[in-house]
Amino acid sequence: MNDFRISYGPEVAEALRDGLPVVALESTIVSHGLPRPENLRVAREIEQTVRDAGAVPATIGMISGRLVVGLDDAQLTRLATVDGVTKLSVRDLALSAATGADGATTVAATSAVAAAAGIGVFATGGLGGVHREAAHTFDESADLGTLAQTPIAVVCAGVKSILDVGATLERLETLGVAVVGYRTRRFPGFYLTDAGFDLDWSVDSPEQVAAVLAARDEHAVHTGGLLVANPLPVEEQLDPELHDRTLADGLALLERDGITGKAVTPYLLSYFHSATEGASLAVNVRIILRNADLAARIAAAAAARRTTAPA
Template sequence: MTDFQIRYGAEVAEALRAGRPVVALESTIVSHGLPRPDNLRVAREIEAAVRADGAVPATIGMVEGVLVVGLDDAQLTRLASSDGVAKLSVRDLALAAATGADGATTVAATSAVAAAAGIRVFATGGLGGVHREAAQTFDESADLTTLSRTPIAVVCAGVKSILDVGATLERLETLGVAVAGYRSRRFPGFFVTDGGFDLDWSVDSPEQVAAVLAARAAHGVQPGALIVANPLPTAEQLDPALHDRTLADGLARLAAEGVTGKAVTPFLLAHFHSATEGASLAVNVRIILRNAALAAQIAVAAATR
């Protein structure tokens, strides 16, 4: 009988046994979110950023049907350079495992697997959310429902600005997912610093985030995630006017070409990269590196409580 248990990289397994800080990282950004060959370089830089702040990186993905927490460099290279790597949400994991697929985990799948592995902090770029025109299409990311039942801290730069940000925040509230700005009461807009919406809560330090996680565990009544929304400094954001023009053009192309479902986000991100002549890619990289560093600081603070 095939063994479908989760496998652990040696360093991650040892860190979890010893109670050392570990940060989960998704692999979709490697296989689907960034162009080659930048994707592999950036994946390694993300892991290095986690290490630089004292935590162990655990990039999660699937190789030949084996779900791995803590991909090694050869496995990371395979997912970064191979064609046909599946984009795996939670619903896809068993199907992909049983069919021996190579797969990259989304925010939803990474969160679920990380929590099952005992990892409490996850760094990503931006969350999925409610898509524009969702009232007609019912297109909403599985990230939201998964986070409503997954006890993990997710450090992100808000939701991708190609989505309906206001509707996403409403859904997160309905689903009981806590959202706090990091040193800000405004929700970030991924490529841009300010996504246009106020937040009820902010946290000011990694230690304060760790205290929130400790309080949640002690209370035992809050099953969902804590989203730590970490905005880019204004000097590092994509020019807001350029962002708005590029988004409007991308949405028009999306409708004209009939792109739907899982293909929407990669399509629009590729459009941003092309239309901004690489400026959005540079911002995307800054986002994930900053979030990886903050997540590591939170994991270190949480490990010492």
């Protein structure tokens, strides 16, 4: 049996000890979200983007039952290339640790582990949410409930457009998860710049996001997450007509093939990739790189704010 403990990469351990900016990164995008061999190249590019923007990347995953915050390149390569890597949500962490599994952390698991490690900013592509037909299936991502009780800022491009965006925003409100648009008052839809829903709050700089995080900590009233919605520029989004046509076809195939539960999202994302001849994959990569850059700048601003704060 393995101890359920966290190991830290040397660079991340040093950064956390010295109060340097650190950005958490998920590993499901490496093992399940992108096709091989692009997944490993993109994973390295994401980490380099964080470094270029002034922070230390901490990709989180599980190696032989041990949680690692700050995977090294060999560990990253392992999760990107071997078969049988388990997709880990929060509920799976202890089970996988006890059985010595290799695992890739979802948004929910990455958020929980990052917060436990003292990392306050996390970059991902799109948030999970309420699935279509959830009124009948009760299918809702664990991302939402985890963010309601985890003090972390998640930079994302909204929720995946294959989900029920309106219902997801309603659930985020009910759960008390704050949502702020980055230089926008419209909620993005992952592949699409605008998912069709207004936002109450907007910020214009990483420093403003850092100020929000500081105010949350100072008031100590709410300890939940902050969702920073960072839309793609209009010229970089997936063509909306192509998106809508592909989504409609994909949903019809879902019903035909009887795909349900956690298999829905990877099924639809894979269909998007093939049906758009790789266009959706290119958009996906642009999303995560832009979010990694913004998250690093937020982490740097938050670290600078802590350094200059009066004792």
